[in-house]
Amino acid sequence: MTLEAFKAGEALTMGVELELQLVDLTDFDLTAAAADMLFLLGKQPFPGDVKPEITESMIEISTDVHTDYGALLGQLGQMRNALVEAGDRLNVGVCGGGTHPFQRWSEQRIFDKPRFQELSALYGYLAKQFTVFGQHVHIGCASADEGLYLLHALNRYLPHFIALSASSPFLQGVDTLFDSARLNSVFAFPLSGRAPFLLRWEDFAQDYFGKMESTGVVKSMKDFYWDIRPKPEYGTIELRVCDTPLSVERAAALAAYLQALCRMLREQGEQGEPVSEDDYLVYNYNRFQACRFGLDATLVHPRRHETLPLRDDVLATLAQLAPHAAVLGSTGALDVLRRVVASGNHAGDLRRWYGESGGLRGMVDAAVRTFRGDES
Amino acid sequence: MMLESLGNPLAGMAWPLALLLAWLAGEAISRWLSLPRVCGYALAGFVLASGQLGLLPQPAGTPVALLADFAIALVLFELGQRINLNWLRHNRWLAVTSLVEAFGTFIVVLLVARGFGLAPLPALLLAALAMSSSPVAALRVANELHCSGQVTERMLHLSAFNCVFAVLVFKAIAGYWVLTSAGGLLPALWSSLAVIGVSAGIGAMFGVAVPTLLRWQRRGGGDATVIFAIATLLLVSLTHALQFSALLAALVFGLVVRYRRIVFSGADRGFGTLGSLLTILLFVFASATLSWSQVAQGAGLALAVLVVRTLCKVGACVAFAGLSGIGWRKGALTGLALTPMSVFAILLLEQTRHLGIDVFAQVAGLGLLVLALELLGPVATQRALILAGEAGREEGG
Secondary structure (H helix, E strand, O other): OOOOOOOOOOOOOEEEEEEEEEEEOOOOOEOOOHHHHHHHHOOOOOOOEEEEOOEOOEEEEEOOOEOOHHHHHHHHHHHHHHHHHHHHHHOEEEEOOOEOOOOOHHHOOEOOOHHHHHHHHHHOHHHHHOOEOEEEEEEEOOOHHHHHHHHHHHHHHHHHHHHHHOOEOEEOOEEOOOOEOHHHHHHOOOOEEOOOOOOOHHHHHHHHHHHHHHHOOOOOHHHOEEOEEEEOOOOEEEEEEEEOOOOHHHHHHHHHHHHHHHHHHHHHHHOOOOOOHHHHOOHHHHHHHHHHHHHHOEEEOOOOOOEEEHHHHHHHHHHHHHHHHHHHOOHHHHHHHHHHHHHOOHHHHHHHHHHHHOOHHHHHHHHHHHHHOOOO | OOHHHHOHHHHHOHHHHHHHHHHHHHHHHHHHHOOOHHHHHHHHHHHHOOOOOOOOOOOOOOHHHHHHHHHHHHHHHHHHHHOOHHHHHHOHHHHHHHHHHHHHHHHHHHHHHHHOOOOHHHHHHHHHHHHOOOHHHHHHHHHHOOOOOHHHHHHHHHHHHHHHHHHHHHHHHHHHHHOHHHOOHHHHHHHHHHHHHHHHHHHHHHHHHHHHHHHHHOOOOOOHHHHHHHHHHHHHHHHHHHOOOHHHHHHHHHHHHHHOOOOOOHHHHHHHHHHHHHHHHHHHHHHHOOOHHHHOOOHHHHHHHHHHHHHHHHHHHHHOOOOOOOOHHHHHHHHHHOOOOHHHHHHHHHHOHHHOOOHHHHOOOHHHHHHHHHHHHHHHHHHHHHHOOOOOOOOOO
16 A cells, blocks of 8 residues: 545645643542543543544544634634533543653553554553644645645744643653753654655655555654654645643643744745755754743854854744734734743743742643633 | 460460461462452451450450451551541532442341341441441452552542441431430430541541641651651540540541642552551451351341342442443442441441440341351452452452
8 A cells, every 4th residue: 555645725824733641639639530531521522533543541532623823712712612611511621731740651651542552562651651732834835846845944943832832741750851851752752853854745745655664664754753744635744742731721822932933934935945954953052941941041053153042042943934924814823922031931820839839730730720721 | 265264375376376366267268269368367356256266355345456456547547548528518419329329228128137127226327337348348459459440439428428328327327326314316316426526626626636747847747657657646546535436536637638738658558557557457357257156147137138238239229320421330349349237237337336225236147148148248359359340459458
């Protein structure tokens, strides 16, 4: 079987997937409640899509395809409300955050579905250790080649998404000092990292995917855990580096930021702005900086080879995107992110709650209330 | 009997020896039959009791009884911590389930007991005891299997609520019995409510004081279990001295601590080693209070009560399953998981000894019911939780 055709469609559409945590409201540890939640949610129409994830204490929601930030935000809000209501009826807390701060991976139960059981058998403890929670954003592409162009042009902005979404400072009960510890877990997988530098879909499908497939290492695009990967059956590229933020409002803002960026990069592409493999020289370094220091990171510009504070780079990009956001109707989203740059990301909030409430449980409690929309 | 001839040295070693044998029985039953360990403890306690092999003297009213009270108080404290009263606000049908399963059981058991010719007061006491689902077996089995899910959560909540109802009704009826001359059932119910109110008040006081102490000492976590265990011990002695309900006080203590946001981590669940040791003692104590002569009577009544009680609990949980947000199958398993009753019932009886009612003598069949449920109840809970797919570890504990 070769790679399926890229189902190109309308450019700059967007869709969001969020992996969410299910927590016990007594001890605020993860709880294996996915089956019960899905049963209850299945009894009435859900405003979007909801499905199980690899362990029983995760649940994944996804939106429809949107072009408008307001409509995306509206749907995410409705899905959030439906989840919170179901959680209330079952005594289960739902919350965001890229990691659960003190769960023990050895105690997680693998969801009873063939694909998950297979992954568990192959990856062993990695599968359970992969109890981390990400936000994935899909952007629709007018053609497969456009998708590959955007995928590689975006690489320079990847640290922005890591820093803005970072919400996983704690792991196994300790502060890792990373703002996003989650991505370190993703890096443990053999097929993680970045996509190979190929700009034509034919080359990608035949030269790369075809060869990889014949090695027997992969069967489908799903087996790649890249930071950004093409999703041919949707006709999208999928950004996968974001931690699930603590609120759906921030998740929507991140998606709109990506949409506006893609609009700008598309225009640059049409004007003949090239992308080059050398852009990846500093990729892993910048990625590390963003994971470790969040908005306080220092980036190296891939072309100018000079250092610049990530915070300044985000603010400059937000200013640059203003006309694009005005056209797309997402100026409000950029305002949300400007406030994040000023007042700190969710990793900072979590650390603050940890200090105020005197513990990990109080911190998760605050995260559950934040997801409900009770505060922040 | 036969062991008595060995004389005093052995008598002093009776309890430690019984604990050792019970532990061995628990491990054996868990390893070879995949049954809950507590069944082994109960079986050992019954076999070694004064009425049977005679290693253990009748423990009721001895200092061992106080230790058993302490043990069950620790369990109720932990249960209280896991009770989320907000859940009832968000899920009214769960509250309805609780009322129907508890009072439905009361009514059907009362009818069956009267049908078997029991006098009204003993029948009422039996019905009150039958309402309760022993939280000891429920919590122990759930912790041993690392359970999480709706059946587990609902079992623990319903068990806590029906124990409160059982204490309320039992105390009212017992009070009425003792004070028949002093007025009707209504005044007795009032005095029972007062006992419950004061017991809850004492528990709440502890629930405020201990976390404050803990916060003053240092930030929560770590060794918190020690201070909670000491506080529970103090609570039990205090309520005993004042003849209030240690069971309720401990439950409310845990509940209030929950709202002060101090909660044990998974590792501390069941009070660790202390909890495991005291659980053995508790089950041995409970079944050692039973004698063969009590058990041999009233098999018909015991069997009938066992059947209608189970049907009623399962029926109520199934009836409101859909409305309260789970499937009927999980509803039925919740009802089944509520089967245990014995340890709580025995301790409730033990704590009302000062009223001078020998309920076992009055209710032929209670002995067999209690023994049967002490052995079968934990098995029912264990099977229900495994069938519901909520066990993290599938071995017998």
